[in-house]
Amino acid sequence: MMKRMVPIVAALWPIWFRKSFVNPSTSRSFSNQIIKSPSLLSLDLADSWFSSSKHSDHSSIQECPKKWISKIIDGTAIAEGIRSRITSEVSQIKELTGQVPGLAVILIGQRRDSQTYVRKKLAASEEVGIRFKLTTFPENCTECEVCNALCKFNEDPSIHGILVQLPLPQHLDESKILNCISLEKDVDGFHPLNIGTLAMQGMEPLFIPCTPKGCIELLLQLGVEISGKRAVVIGKSNIVGLPLSLLLQRHHATVSIVHAFTKNPEEITREADILVTAAGVPNLIRDSWLKPGAIVIDVGTTPVEDPSSEHGYRLIGDVCFEEATRVASAITPVPGGVGPMTVAMLLYNTLESSKRAFKLTK
Amino acid sequence: MMKRMVPIVAALWPIWFRKSFVNPSTSRSFSNQIIKSPSLLSLDLADSWFSSSKHSDHSSIQECPKKWISKIIDGTAIAEGIRSRITSEVSQIKELTGQVPGLAVILIGQRRDSQTYVRKKLAASEEVGIRFKLTTFPENCTECEVCNALCKFNEDPSIHGILVQLPLPQHLDESKILNCISLEKDVDGFHPLNIGTLAMQGMEPLFIPCTPKGCIELLLQLGVEISGKRAVVIGKSNIVGLPLSLLLQRHHATVSIVHAFTKNPEEITREADILVTAAGVPNLIRDSWLKPGAIVIDVGTTPVEDPSSEHGYRLIGDVCFEEATRVASAITPVPGGVGPMTVAMLLYNTLESSKRAFKLTK
Structure with missing residues (x-):
């Protein structure tokens, strides 16, 4: 089974990512080049039922091919690319400000x-x-x-x-x-004012929580069109499930939130084009929970004892990985999926915060 | 068709609502007596997948009877009851503080x-x-x-x-x-800090937006067990859809949010035990959109020209009312459903705010 998987590495960065050293007084190109996530305000479209049919950009959902070879989403490689671009900006900041x-x-x-x-x-x-x-x-x-x-x-x-x-x-x-x-x-983005502005159309938080931001960035790097997709988030914690469901909504996904009080959660997850799970229950998600061709982002990282590993434990995701690879079109491994992205987004948020402090942003 | 409908009037207020004039220094009984909505903090249960099966209180969903006679939810009468209790508290405050x-x-x-x-x-x-x-x-x-x-x-x-x-x-x-x-x-509760604290477990906003609070109060007055139910919210506006979806989640419903970019919204609404619609599109919701026995809360109020009415227009809801009454177990009319509850919740929020200012709350 493992041999059929094709790791996705962000080998070819798009043209819009170019080193563009600019004068701080006109330093617009500093922003939003490191990651694909656009400004939330730029996503604010009128939620109008009549105009929606005209929004071809936001209603053209790509059809999935019929035969699935599940792809492992290589979070480590994608995060490495982001870190390398952060390194470059940090060095520019150092040159400019000391x-x-x-x-x-x-x-x-x-x-x-x-x-x-x-x-x-x-x-x-x-x-x-x-x-x-x-x-x-x-x-x-x-x-x-x-x-x-x-x-x-x-x-x-x-x-x-x-x-x-x-x-x-x-x-x-x-x-x-x-x-x-x-x-x-607040680079973790957990302040209620950050969560409120993340939730509300027409507003933009100072920081988006790192793990949800990392999940969205993975989807964008994979070229997934989020708008109009059925997305199911498992878990409604303040640090992952809640902000992730809010962020997916800002990207115009149709979001359902499944949690411990949900009856027959698998009936809902089976409708998900995008499934993000943050339940913290090892192997909760079986193949029967998945829609064929779904994209599965596994945020679960439950530590279990493992004397053979370096630190005496290893991390187990929420998804029964081998089963899921037979059904999903793409899936994040644990470890090596969301984890490195969370760290990269923390560095990104810190960088953005410093740019605000150094007055290097628009 | 109209003759089969049975208006629900909150005729018998529960025992916990009693006039209980108390000394301001120990004035706990001032709070949460006017409406049924409990403190959000009291709703914060551990979102643990393993313990959920033991939570009999939160997993026992009442089965619906097979034959439906749709009931009109009389928001006017329920709001009148709430206003009468507010009158009583205002008068107590006047006696105490002048x-x-x-x-x-x-x-x-x-x-x-x-x-x-x-x-x-x-x-x-x-x-x-x-x-x-x-x-x-x-x-x-x-x-x-x-x-x-x-x-x-x-x-x-x-x-x-x-x-x-x-x-x-x-x-x-x-x-x-x-x-x-x-x-x-901010008695409308639209400040992002209010929305953030509404969204986050372990926190409680100073004010819950009036229309969403009114919708929840209607459900509670009807005796609907929200926890574990499938709830679908149509619309994700800052003032209704968003805070309502957050509030339903605080009550442990399994929430899906449908909006203008949702493909085949009727497939999702047909799964709703509780459907709340705030799309602002007259007669968007047809009988085929509803699960038999669903409870339908219609927040839509689109004004249309009507020279025969007092002010030259009348309000039309999102739901095709007569069709829906043949499928739903209970439905709010427009007008006379959510509208009066919104006003009652505004008075309630103002009252609560004054009690904080007069130091009459715990």
Whole structure:
């Protein structure tokens, strides 16, 4: 089965991606070149039932071929391409300003998966030239200690992005801690004002949450036309399911949200042209849950013990991968699918934030 | 056909609604007695796939009887009951503080439907004892003039709720004007921070937008178990479709959002146990769009010329009413369905805002 899969590598970057060093006073070409995701405002079309039939751009859904050879979506390769373009912009910023973007991360406790994620963010930041500042707290720290650290980062002009690695130990109030992060540095995009502006037509958030943004970017890099497609999101968490369903709607998908209280979820997922799952339940999604030819984005990353692997555990996705490859037209693996994209989008958000701080954006 | 319909009137209010005059220092019973909608935070259940099967409260969906006699949901009567309870609370507040809640409304231009809506809000406010302050502007007014008026209301301690009647003349920037309204007086609930906190689990907005709140309240007054039901929302506007889909999700419905770019929307609406339509297209929804036994909430109110009616026009809903009554188990008429509930929820939000200002809430 594995031999039939064809990895997709973003080998040929489109023409619109060209190095275009520009004067900061007219630095429009700095923006939206690193990733394909357009400005959300540019997506705001009139939701008019009568005019819709005339919108040929937004109603022409590509038909899927009848025979499926499932393709593994190579998130690692696509993220690498994005990081390489971020590296180039960071270097331009350094030339222009003498400064680099700065990212501050707070890690609390000893969760091995959290430690791995932070290590990956550190390595990726260093690779692209973003200054990375890690602050760790023991499991039993207080909200006050964490908020104090956040306040210092809020005031530090060399820091352009701040994130607190989730999940937090149970005794800490997540929303209280996240609310301490300045809106202008909330590169995770979890502030309710960011979520509200993401949800509302005519508005645009300062930051789009990294994992949802990474999922959309994968779809766009694959050339998937999102508008008009049936999209099903499994899970409605604040950090993945909710913002992802909002983002898919901004791209004019017809979205259904499936969650733990949904009866017969497989009946709904079987209608999905695009299925994004963030349930956190290993192998929940079987082949019978999928529409033939669906594109499957697996955000699930449940750590399970594995003494043979480097850090003593490995990550399992929500999708029964081998089964799904027989039905889906394209699928992200775990690991190597959404994970690297999340990290790349974090770097992208930090870069964009620094450009705002350095007044290098339009 | 019309003779078979049985109006539902909220004749017997449940026991939990009792007049309970309490000392302001322990005034918990002031809250959530007027309407059935619970606090959103109280709805936040773990979205855990494994525990869901144990949640008997949230998985036991009532089966529908096989023969349907469509019931007209009498929004006018249900809203009247809510207004009467608001009257009682306003009078208690007056006794306690010597003051009453105040609502300021700004009306721009000469739209007849907008004038009607404002007249209804005025009449309803006066009926319950809320002080109503109307400011009108000509069609060609400037954003600056409107924002100045809003700023004065923001600072006026006798005003607890402010709303700008929508839609605005095209030359005015809606989000710019709405952003002038203080978050604490945004009784329409359209501020992005209100929408963000409505969307996010673990958070609660200061105000829930009136029409979506009115729709949920109708369902709750009808005794509909929302959790686990398939709900379809037609339309994704900032003021109805979007907040309604978020609110239905907070109530654990499985929500799909249908819009102008949806292909074959009737395939999706036919799966809806609860269908809420806010497309603004008269008679869009035919009997073939409905699942037998569905509950249909029609938010559509398109004004059409009608010289025989009092103000020269009448309102038409999205649903082909007579057809729908043969398939749905219950349906809201237009007018007399959602409209009066929207007004009642506006009064409720103004009342709640005044209670916060007078420090009469927990």
